[in-house]
Amino acid sequence: AWTATFRWEHCYGYDYLYAGPLFIHQLSHVWIDFRGLQDPFMRSKGSDYFENSRRATYVQQRYAIENPRGFDGYGEHCWGLTASEGPGPSTLKLNGIERRFEDYVGRGVPYGPDDGTLAPWAIVASLPFAPEIVRPAIAFCIHQAKLKAANAYGFKAAFNPTHPGSPDNIFGWWIS
Secondary structure (H helix, E strand, O other): OHHHHOOEEEEOOEEEEOOOOOHHHHHHHHOOOOOOOOOHHHHHHOOOHHHHHHHHHHHHHHHHHHOOOOOOOOEOOEOOOOEEOOOOOEEEEEOOEEEEEOOOEEOOOOOOOOOOOEOHHHHHOOOOOOHHHHHHHHHHHHHHOOHHHHOOOOOOOOEEOOOOOOOOOOOOOEEO
16 A cells, blocks of 8 residues: 555656655665565566666766756766755846755755755765766766865765855855
C-alpha cells in the first residue's frame, strides 16, 4: 500500500521512480546495498533502487545540460539540485528576468523548485551510481568553478551562479 504514492516517470530519456531532490536517491544507500534488491514495485519495472539512483543522477545531468529555466552555470559538469541552503528569500530582476530565490528548500528536477542553486556535495554523493559523469563534474567544480578555493576542507554546501551575491564576494555570485 505504501507504494501507491510512487510516481514512475519518464524524464530526459530515463524511466525511474521520481523524487526531485537528489539526496532522496542517495542517502538510503549509505546503510544498505540496494544493487539487485527488488520489492514488488521495482520488480514490476525491471529495476532496483541502485539502478534507479543511477538514472536519477543522469536525469539531473540532462536537466542541467538542457537548462530549461536559463540559469547561469548549469551544464554537463555543473549540476546537483537537492535540499540545500540558498541565497533567498528574495526576488531580483537579473538581465531582464525576474528571479525568485529561496532559502533552504528541497530543490529538484525536473519539476522544481529550482532557483539556480546547486549543491556540489550532491554531485560527490552520486559517485557510486555514475562515476563516469561524476568524476568530470568534480574536476570541473575544483578547477573551472574554483569551488574548493572557498573552503580549504572541501566544497561549500551550495552555490548559485545566477545570484550576484554580496559586493565583497570574490566569486561574483552567491556561495554558502
